[in-house]
Amino acid sequence: MTDSAKPRQPVKGLKSDQISGLVLAALAVYVWWLNQEFPVGTLADPGPGYVPLLLAIGLGAIGLMIAVFGGRSELLSAIPWPEAKRAAIILAACMVAGLALEYLGYRLTIFGFLVFFIGVVERKPPLAVAMVSAGFSLLSFYVIGVLLHVPLPVGAWGF
Amino acid sequence: MLETFNSLMLGFSVAFQPEVLMYAFAGCIIGTLVGMMPGLGPLAGISLLLPATFGLNPIIAIVLLAGVYYGAMYGGSTTSILMRIPGEAASVMTCVDGYAMTQNGRAGPALAIAAIGSFFAGTVGVIGLMLLAPTLASFALRFGPPEYTALLMMGLFVLAYMSGGSMTKTLAMAVLGLLFGMIGIDAMSGYTRFSFGIIELGDGIGIVPVAVGLFGVSEILLTAGQQDTPRVQNPTLRQLIPSKEEFRLSVGPIMRGSLLGFMIGIIPGSAHIISSFVSYGIERRMSNHPERFGRGAIEGVAGPESANNAAATGAFVPMLALGIPTSPVTAVMIAAIMIHGISPGPMLIQEQPELFWGFVASMYVGNVVLLILNLPMVGLFVNLLRIPYAYMYPCILAFCILGVYSVSNSLVDVWIMLGMGGVGYGLRKFGFDLAPVALGLVLGPMLELSLRQSLAMSGGDYGIFLERPIAVTMFALGLLLLALALKPMIFKSKDWRSKVGLEDPSD
Numbered sequence: 001m002t003d004s005a006k007p008r009q010p011v012k013g014l015k016s017d018q019i020s021g022l023v024l025a026a027l028a029v030y031v032w033w034l035n036q037e038f039p040v041g042t043l044a045d046p047g048p049g050y051v052p053l054l055l056a057i058g059l060g061a062i063g064l065m066i067a068v069f070g071g072r073s074e075l076l077s078a079i080p081w082p083e084a085k086r087a088a089i090i091l092a093a094c095m096v097a098g099l100a101l102e103y104l105g106y107r108l109t110i111f112g113f114l115v116f117f118i119g120v121v122e123r124k125p126p127l128a129v130a131m132v133s134a135g136f137s138l139l140s141f142y143v144i145g146v147l148l149h150v151p152l153p154v155g156a157w158g159f
Numbered sequence: 160m161l162e163t164f165n166s167l168m169l170g171f172s173v174a175f176q177p178e179v180l181m182y183a184f185a186g187c188i189i190g191t192l193v194g195m196m197p198g199l200g201p202l203a204g205i206s207l208l209l210p211a212t213f214g215l216n217p218i219i220a221i222v223l224l225a226g227v228y229y230g231a232m233y234g235g236s237t238t239s240i241l242m243r244i245p246g247e248a249a250s251v252m253t254c255v256d257g258y259a260m261t262q263n264g265r266a267g268p269a270l271a272i273a274a275i276g277s278f279f280a281g282t283v284g285v286i287g288l289m290l291l292a293p294t295l296a297s298f299a300l301r302f303g304p305p306e307y308t309a310l311l312m313m314g315l316f317v318l319a320y321m322s323g324g325s326m327t328k329t330l331a332m333a334v335l336g337l338l339f340g341m342i343g344i345d346a347m348s349g350y351t352r353f354s355f356g357i358i359e360l361g362d363g364i365g366i367v368p369v370a371v372g373l374f375g376v377s378e379i380l381l382t383a384g385q386q387d388t389p390r391v392q393n394p395t396l397r398q399l400i401p402s403k404e405e406f407r408l409s410v411g412p413i414m415r416g417s418l419l420g421f422m423i424g425i426i427p428g429s430a431h432i433i434s435s436f437v438s439y440g441i442e443r444r445m446s447n448h449p450e451r452f453g454r455g456a457i458e459g460v461a462g463p464e465s466a467n468n469a470a471a472t473g474a475f476v477p478m479l480a481l482g483i484p485t486s487p488v489t490a491v492m493i494a495a496i497m498i499h500g501i502s503p504g505p506m507l508i509q510e511q512p513e514l515f516w517g518f519v520a521s522m523y524v525g526n527v528v529l530l531i532l533n534l535p536m537v538g539l540f541v542n543l544l545r546i547p548y549a550y551m552y553p554c555i556l557a558f559c560i561l562g563v564y565s566v567s568n569s570l571v572d573v574w575i576m577l578g579m580g581g582v583g584y585g586l587r588k589f590g591f592d593l594a595p596v597a598l599g600l601v602l603g604p605m606l607e608l609s610l611r612q613s614l615a616m617s618g619g620d621y622g623i624f625l626e627r628p629i630a631v632t633m634f635a636l637g638l639l640l641l642a643l644a645l646k647p648m649i650f651k652s653k654d655w656r657s658k659v660g661l662e663d664p665s666d
Contacts, residue, residue, distance in 0.1 A: 016590070038352060045615060048348045051606075051607040052341045055337050058334045059331065079589070083380065083382075094376075099570075101573070113557055117553035136557065
């Protein structure tokens with residue numbers, strides 16, 4: 001018996017669409033719960049909660065459809081996440097930069113942000129790190145802040 | 160016709176002003192560079208440039224942003240052909256035969272045909288915009304709240320039908336976007352909804368942080384860590400000239416792609432992406448030698464490139480004539496115009512003729528600029544591709560933070576962008592299309608207002624949508640498309656996606 005002639009064994013485990021559909025349905029329930037705070041009104045005079053309620057019902061229904069018809073999607077465990085760790089580092093570094101922006105100012109924050117990524121995460125040579133980080137932060141401030149008159153944050157030290 | 164001609168002359172008198180010309184030129188160059196950089200598509204590029212337009216007059220602002228948009232369409236094709244890296248999603252199909260031509264030593268003709276096709280399609284698109292938008296705007300003056308509700312609902316159904324992936328996933332994303340649009344103060348009652356006590360959310364979530372997060376940050380999260388800097392070919396001017404046979408084979412696909420792209424561009428969704436897929440599928444089916452596709456068929460470059468450029472222009476028709484964005488890019492452009500106190504919609508052409516016709520004329524100019532600029536300067540532009548990604552992505556991220564923060568000097572916008580980046584990353588991992596989220600966010604408040612006004616007009620009777628001919632026609636069309644979209648799911652049959660090589664919706 002060839003491989004193709006063998007009966008196919010059903011692969012067990014949760015499928016990606018089943019999970020994503022259920023997450024959407026759960027989100028719909030959460031929106032419905034939050035929306036209870038707002039009056040739905042009447043059909044002749046719909047209140048602020050009317051359309052969000054319709055949308056929550058719609059999202060819940062579609063989420064369940066995705067979950068129900070999701071049996072043919074790939075296994076959840078088959079989705080590769082090789083970049084997930086780096087993605088988490090990127091998001092965390094962006095959050096720190098966001099927090100620092102108004103305290104340190106644009107130039108210092110972006111300088112530190114680039115030094116972290118190019119120097120620490122990507123491990124590039126120190127001279128290149130310093131040149132790219134300083135060059136980018138100063139030049140972008142000059143072009144966007146000075147030439148294009150976009151107000152950029154300046155920190156306590158004048159940077 | 161004479162009136163259109165006179166209006167166009169007015170437009171050219173605006174477009175040929177040195178300042179407008181300079182900004183159109185700058186927009187085209189920035190757009191080309193943006194289109195070439197992975198992680199910075201036209202949407203992120205326009206969003207990031209938005210704060211820089213605050214101090215400009217509205218005509219210059221829209222000319223600059225439109226230049227970035229169609230410049231990015233051109234730029235995206237260069238990386239697709241030379242490196243098999245689509246700078247933006249609409250160039251994915253160009254990668255297939257464009258890169259195969261590069262491997263066959265025909266990178267120059269591929270680039271030239273892409274540029275000529277884009278120029279022709281861009282010009283066809285502008286003529287279509289010029290002729291169709293004023294007619295559509297006059298017609299839209301008859302629209303009341305029920306017609307707008309029907310139009311927006313039809314738009315969502317069309318979006319679901321024409322989406323590149325699963326219909327249910329597209330609808331789910333559109334509803335999610337509509338829910339994001341509910342955040343903030345309700346215009347009719349004054350209630351602040353879903354703001355969690357954050358004052359800045361009273362005005363709702365802005366399109367810029369959402370767009371940059373979903374499309375820019377999520378792309379970086381997916382691609383960061385790649386180490387290779389690919390080898391780049393740099394064709395000379397002489398090598399750009401296509402052979403007679405290549406030119407002959409490209410004429411039909413360019414014409415078909417231009418018309419198809421413009422028509423698809425008018426309808427909602429990621430039109431420029433879908434149009435390139437559909438065009439590729441059509442050219443492959445029409446070819447006497449379909450086996451050449453994937454191995455360097457020039458029709459596989461000419462068709463999709465023309466289609467995505469025509470679609471980019473077609474998207475401006477509903478934006479300018481109806482005030483309704485059909486893509487995230489036009490949503491950001493509407494925001495750019497509204498910042499200057501101008502509302503796009505049926506009255507725009509009458510109230511702001513200089514803006515509308517100046518914009519149309521500037522697109523003619525922009526297309527010529529791009530054709531002249533791109534071919535001789537392709538060698539210069541490809542140098543950008545030699546920058547290692549390890550240096551490039553942190554700079555793109557810094558631009559994202561900078562651009563989003565400077566729209567309203569708000570850190571909350573930066574948090575929204577990062578949140579959307581994480582959400583977008585997760586959704587893309589699970590195969591969801593993100594464009595409907597951005598579109599839903601903008602359409603949400605419009606849809607809610609028109610629906611509630613319609614119900615108030617009718618005393619709560621949904622029958623109002625059946626009593627008005629325009630509304631009932633649009634609803635019928637929308638429901639027909641919804642039924643067509645549901646058919647392959649229920650009967651496990653093939654639909655248009657499978658025929659053009661996109662995902663099977665029943666999966």
